[in-house]
Amino acid sequence: MLDRISLTRFRNHAATELSETSRFNLLVGENGAGKTNVLEALSLLAPGRGLRRAALADMVLHDGTGGFAIGSDLAQEDGDPVRLGTYTENEHPNRRKVRINGAESTAAALGEWLALTWLTPAMDGLFTGPAADRRRFMDRMALALDPAHASHATRYEAALRERNRLLSDDRAPESAWLDAIEAQMVEHGGRVIAGRALLVDTLMSRIAHMPSEPFARPALTYAPGGTDTAEALSQALYDGRARDRAAQRTLSGPHRDELDVVHAAKRVPAAQSSTGEQKAMLVAITLAHAALAAQGRSGILLLDEVAAHLDPVRRAALFEQLAASGAQVWMTGTELAPFDSIAGDAAVWKVSGGSARRL
Numbered sequence: 137m138l139d140r141i142s143l144t145r146f147r148n149h150a151a152t153e154l155s156e157t158s159r160f161n162l163l164v165g166e167n168g169a170g171k172t173n174v175l176e177a178l179s180l181l182a183p184g185r186g187l188r189r190a191a192l193a194d195m196v197l198h199d200g201t202g203g204f205a206i207g208s209d210l211a212q213e214d215g216d217p218v219r220l221g222t223y224t225e226n227e228h229p230n231r232r233k234v235r236i237n238g239a240e241s242t243a244a245a246l247g248e249w250l251a252l253t254w255l256t257p258a259m260d261g262l263f264t265g266p267a268a269d270r271r272r273f274m275d276r277m278a279l280a281l282d283p284a285h286a287s288h289a290t291r292y293e294a295a296l297r298e299r300n301r302l303l304s305d306d307r308a309p310e311s312a313w314l315d316a317i318e319a320q321m322v323e324h325g326g327r328v329i330a331g332r333a334l335l336v337d338t339l340m341s342r343i344a345h346m347p348s349e350p351f352a353r354p355a356l357t358y359a360p361g362g363t364d365t366a367e368a369l370s371q372a373l374y375d376g377r378a379r380d381r382a383a384q385r386t387l388s389g390p391h392r393d394e395l396d397v398v399h400a401a402k403r404v405p406a407a408q409s410s411t412g413e414q415k416a417m418l419v420a421i422t423l424a425h426a427a428l429a430a431q432g433r434s435g436i437l438l439l440d441e442v443a444a445h446l447d448p449v450r451r452a453a454l455f456e457q458l459a460a461s462g463a464q465v466w467m468t469g470t471e472l473a474p475f476d477s478i479a480g481d482a483a484v485w486k487v488s489g490g491s492a493r494r495l
């Protein structure tokens with residue numbers, strides 16, 4: 137469990153400290169108060185770019201001097217808490233540094249301590265938006281099963297850009313060059329394909345054990361972009377050279393993957409389900425992911441404006457599942473009322489103007 141969370145010059149928080157935290161933590165306040173900023177700060181205690189995928193330089197308090205700093209104590213069952221911290225410095229506003237127990241460390245090392253999962257309003261369009269968002273969603277979740285997944289995805293993308301550049305060049309590309317680039321794409325793309333397939337299988341086996349009511353249970357299918365193994369990718373790239381050169385881009389590979397999501401009971405694609413059903417399916421995926429991510433690590437769930445958007449029955453079911461999940465939960469809302477049933481057991485802060493007051 138995270139405790140003694142401090143935000144220094146982070147977004148609109150000049151100096152905010154949250155201590156005596158609980159399993160359930162509620163941040164309530166008006167729009168623009170700085171609630172999501174607290175969740176974003178927590179999300180930076182994990183590898184990656186945080187829940188807004190924003191540039192680090194944008195996170196420093198406007199008009200402030202120096203970088204930002206985020207710190208927290210991670211309680212241990214036996215022994216002293218582990219001190220986790222991440223910060224930027226004035227000279228390098230886009231480079232983040234990490235300290236664990238005071239010693240310089242890496243963002244990847246944070247992932248060995250904490251398993252962070254989040255659901256934010258920005259994800260509401262996940263099923264209806266571009267496939268690239270769903271691929272990124274799969275890749276972020278796949279990190280829970282293979283910490284190297286992100287690096288394979290990045291290196292595949294880099295090789296893909298290089299192949300596309302060669303294909304769109306006026307001169308015909310040398311086949312030796314294509315051989316070398318395709319070898320890179322196969323090495324990393326093969327891992328991306330395997331990682332996404334394993335993720336979807338693992339999520340589905342967890343979702344299958346969830347009650348089908350009151351949440352809409354989603355059925356997830358990984359739909360590879362033409363190739364479902366490294367060997368098939370290798371062959372498809374080789375066979376597709378002439379076709380891809382005519383198209384001036386690579387037409388098959390994991391950059392064309394899809395994540396198909398269907399409302400399991402109604403057999404309706406998630407993209408055609410109601411807003412509330414889509415939210416409920418996202419909640420189910422988030423809970424399944426949180427459970428698989430937390431194995432051997434402390435699970436932290438960040439739910440931004442989720443509770444108020446569910447009807448009372450689903451909200452009660454959400455709280456029940458959260459309680460059973462074992463994760464530390466951070467939720468935001470503009471009012472306390474939707475949290476009435478759990479507020480008595482929760483740590484509650486009123487957030488306003490970039491500061492937080494314990495209620």
Ligand SMILES: Nc1ncnc2c1ncn2[C@@H]1O[C@H](COP(=O)(O)OP(=O)(O)OP(=O)(O)O)[C@@H](O)[C@H]1O
Pocket residue numbers: 146147148149165166167168169170171172173174194195196197198468470487
């Ligand atoms: N780098 C920054 N420095 C200062 N303020 C910032 C910075 N980045 C964002 N803000 C401010 O933070 C506020 C938004 O905070 P946040 O998104 O946490 O609000 P919220 O409480 O979650 O609100 P809502 O209920 O509307 O989602 C905005 O007023 C925004 O201008």
